Amino acid sequence: MLTRLVFSAAALAALSLPAHAQTKTGMLQxxxxxxxxxxxxxxQYEAIGGTGITTGPGPNPDITGVISDGSVTYYWGGVLTGSFGTLQLSGExxxxxxxxPNVYNRxxxxxxxxxxxxxxxxxDVYGNYPGQHPCQITAMN
Incomplete structure (x- = not known):
């Protein structure tokens, strides 16, 4: 399926998660x-790697370690600026x-x-801005 995480190919290539959870931040334009x-x-984005635990043997085992489960969650914040004004974006x-603000803060x-x-x-999931709106990444770090 083509629907993926925003800029996932570039952002995931920038991440190399070790055996423990890691946070990566950056900027995208x-x-x-x-x-x-x-x-x-x-x-701006923050990529946070998911974690799991390992436990010892027995009926009441101790936690012996924390490891990466291979998942990554991206959190986004920023702006989209055009003839419609400046919109504050957030997301996951x-x-x-x-x-x-142009449509009663909908x-x-x-x-x-x-x-x-x-x-x-x-x-647009709700159809306020119908159609597909193409974008080209101009900078990322």
């Missing part, structure tokens, strides 16, 4: 087209949300679908 108009996206994994949720390592499109 993209040029987008929203309703046919240019927009700039600037996001492949979803971003904002409260649209919540809008954008689902992100990767189309390549450097491009993706946003789809």
């Amino acid at each position: 993209a040029s987008c087209q929203v309703n046919g108009q240019p927009a700039q996206m600037s996001l 994994n492949n979803f971003l949300k904002f409260y649209d 919540e809008t949720v954008l689902e992100i679908t990767m189309t390549s390592d450097t491009s993706f499109y946003m789809t």
Whole structure:
């Protein structure tokens, strides 16, 4: 399935999780087209690796270690700026949300679908901004 975590290919390549949980932070910028108009996206992200525990033998075992379970959760925060103004974004994994001041502060949720390592499109889950809005990653660290 193409629907993945926002920028997952590039972001996961930047992560190398050791045997314990790790947090990685960074910045991502993209040029987008929203309703046919240019927009700039600037996001900060925090990637947090999931963990599990190992236990010793017996009916009441002690915890002997904490290890990575291989999962990663991404948290996002930033802005999308265009002819519509500046929208404050937040989100988790492949979803971003904002409260649209142009439509009575209605919540809008954008689902992100990767189309390549450097491009993706946003789809409005609720239909406030119909269609697919393409974006090109311009910088990431």
